[in-house]
Amino acid sequence: MRKEKVVQFSINRRPVKATTLTxxxxxxxxxxxxxxxLYWAVPRRGIKVGDRAGCAVxxxxxxxxxxxxxxxxxxVIYEMHHGPIPKGMxxxxxxxxxxxxxxxxxxxxxxxxxxxxxxxxxxxxFCNTKKRWIATIHDGEKQLRIGSFKxxxxxxxxxxxxxxxxxxxxxxxxxxxxxxxxx
Numbered sequence: 417m418r419k420e421k422v423v424q425f426s427i428n429r430r431p432v433k434a435t436t437l438t439x440x441x442x443x444x445x446x447x448x449x450x451x452x453x454l455y456w457a458v459p460r461r462g463i464k465v466g467d468r469a470g471c472a473v474x475x476x477x478x479x480x481x482x483x484x485x486x487x488x489x490x491x492v493i494y495e496m497h498h499g500p501i502p503k504g505m506x507x508x509x510x511x512x513x514x515x516x517x518x519x520x521x522x523x524x525x526x527x528x529x530x531x532x533x534x535x536x537x538x539x540x541x542f543c544n545t546k547k548r549w550i551a552t553i554h555d556g557e558k559q560l561r562i563g564s565f566k567x568x569x570x571x572x573x574x575x576x577x578x579x580x581x582x583x584x585x586x587x588x589x590x591x592x593x594x595x596x597x598x599x
Contacts, residue, residue, distance in 0.1 A: 440495045442482055449496055452518035454480055454489055476514035490517045494524065506530045528556075532583050539575035540568070551575040555582050 447469055448457045454469040470480035470489050478489035494507045497519050501507065508525045509516060512533075525533070540551040543564065549571035551562035562578050565571040 439482065439485075439487075440500055443492050443496050446482060447480070447492065447496070449493055449519075452493070452516060452521070454492060472515075478515070478517070490514075490522055493517050493519060494522050498524075508533055529585065538572070539579065540565075540571035542568075551578070553578045553582055 446458055447454045456463050456467050456469050459465055470478045472478050479486045480489050480492050490507050505524045508523050508530050510521050539553055540549055543550045548564040549568050550564050551571040551574045553560050562574045
């Protein structure tokens, strides 16, 4: 478990001293989890037990302030259920919905796996000189050319087939192997 250094923070112009307790144990001490949301388990200045913790920011994520440190809500939820996030790893929203912080929608991934899970990464582009669609994929070491195609749809199909082969853990594609509809 990672330890937090004792440092001074400022929240609302008031100094707050961080504890030397592990941050994960502080999450479980201060917060409760229910269906993808965090609620305060202890009263705080102006906050009652049971109030929703954190606030939304303009990038679509929610932040929670614990001991003077703003932490992304999905990271807090993951750590409350699975312990500390390994160094260099990221938490990915499987269904790409930043506000869906249910534990079954969160997984730990490397930065490259998270980048491959981008719904805007197409894997194909139009080549003006050849007047054809080019499909490519990265295999972890180098960029591979899948081929050139007359239509965008054929290039996409070829890319998705290659993606199933080279990136089987990535859920992007025409057939999703999971069902994370909100209940």
